Amino acid sequence: MDSSSSDTALRPGRAPLRGTADNGMKIVVVGGFAVGKTTLVGSVSEIRPLNTEETMTRAGVGVDDPSAVPDKRSTTVAFDFGRITLSDENVLYLFGAPGQERFWFLWDRLFSGALGAVVLVDTRRLEESWYTIDRLEHHGTPFIVARNNFGEPTHGLDEVRSALDLPDDVPLVDCDARDRESAKQVLIALVRHLHTRVEASQRAGAAEEETTP
Amino acid sequence: MSARPAPAGRDDGPDRLYTVTGGRSRPPENVFDLVTLIVAEGGPAPGMQSELARILRICSAPTAVVEIAAELRMPVSVVKILLGDLLEAGRITARHPRFSPARRPGAARLPDLDTLKQVLDGLQQL
Numbered sequence A: 001m002d003s004s005s006s007d008t009a010l011r012p013g014r015a016p017l018r019g020t021a022d023n024g025m026k027i028v029v030v031g032g033f034a035v036g037k038t039t040l041v042g043s044v045s046e047i048r049p050l051n052t053e054e055t056m057t058r059a060g061v062g063v064d065d066p067s068a069v070p071d072k073r074s075t076t077v078a079f080d081f082g083r084i085t086l087s088d089e090n091v092l093y094l095f096g097a098p099g100q101e102r103f104w105f106l107w108d109r110l111f112s113g114a115l116g117a118v119v120l121v122d123t124r125r126l127e128e129s130w131y132t133i134d135r136l137e138h139h140g141t142p143f144i145v146a147r148n149n150f151g152e153p154t155h156g157l158d159e160v161r162s163a164l165d166l167p168d169d170v171p172l173v174d175c176d177a178r179d180r181e182s183a184k185q186v187l188i189a190l191v192r193h194l195h196t197r198v199e200a201s202q203r204a205g206a207a208e209e210e211t212t213p
Numbered sequence B: 001m002s003a004r005p006a007p008a009g010r011d012d013g014p015d016r017l018y019t020v021t022g023g024r025s026r027p028p029e030n031v032f033d034l035v036t037l038i039v040a041e042g043g044p045a046p047g048m049q050s051e052l053a054r055i056l057r058i059c060s061a062p063t064a065v066v067e068i069a070a071e072l073r074m075p076v077s078v079v080k081i082l083l084g085d086l087l088e089a090g091r092i093t094a095r096h097p098r099f100s101p102a103r104r105p106g107a108a109r110l111p112d113l114d115t116l117k118q119v120l121d122g123l124q125q126l
């Protein structure tokens, strides 16, 4: 089999990273079907979003086994991703992941080590995000919520917040996933939120040190 | 008339993928993250399994595990098995993510402020 000439042909526009790139980072964009995940990733990515898949075998009750080769007991989940070169060393990968309940056993593995997550919601189908938000809270993954505006918004953000039962300290922002600047602002909002969380946990740590002899 | 065998890929059945991995079905544990950057230490050797040769060509520049999987059109876990072989043979090096609680149990769940500052600066320059 001769594939030597097809590596680049398979993926036109393949843009190699700088030779100095040495630190990959992850942010996950999670949400229901057709909520705009791929669109958002594509808006800010320096490459056309690529698609790949992971296979997981349910080896037994409570035991998830990453299995390379799919069989009857396995589930295959497709996800897409894009990439942003941040500096000579740092490269940020954005993953678009379906939020449906049946896929969650995979995310714990796939996305542990992510800096944080953006929950993308469509106000016409808010209830689809309840499980996702529960799960992120349970997992301890920091996140923000972005409402993707399909047309004129019919609900205020405060209504969305209460429908999602979102704590006050979790940012909720509006976006147009098709717009690069808007998508970029969503990511910036997440990173600022992470910054706030880290500072808060450092203050808490310092306070604890003061009170423990 | 027989068709030329296509390269292994996503649409292949389990049999073909088992052949690619030499019958193994489990990737090495906690060695590669999705965003571990892989760099080839040289070009392919003559007669090398074609999937391994393709990985080495792709990784002439640093390439994330997940990008290799997308390019080869194979599940991530299959690619991790192949990368494990190449790593063991010294044909690739792996640049691991610095923030990676998965690889260090008990590690902080939050990135440090310096990392966040770098991410913010990078995003603001977009």
Ligand SMILES: Nc1nc2c(ncn2[C@@H]2O[C@H](COP(=O)(O)OP(=O)(O)O)[C@@H](O)[C@H]2O)c(=O)[nH]1
Pocket (backbone or CB within 6 Å): A031, A032, A033, A034, A035, A036, A037, A038, A039, A040, A096, A148, A149, A150, A151, A175, A176, A177, A178
């Ligand atoms: N009007 C409008 N359409 C959008 C917006 N974001 C995404 N879409 C469209 O909605 C559809 C689903 O988007 P996609 O990104 O594929 O959703 P995914 O399933 O979450 O990845 C596509 O046809 C997009 O073009 C938006 O902000 N406004």
Ligand SMILES: [Mg+2]
Pocket (backbone or CB within 6 Å): A037, A038, A039, A080, A096
């Ligand atoms: Mg999509």
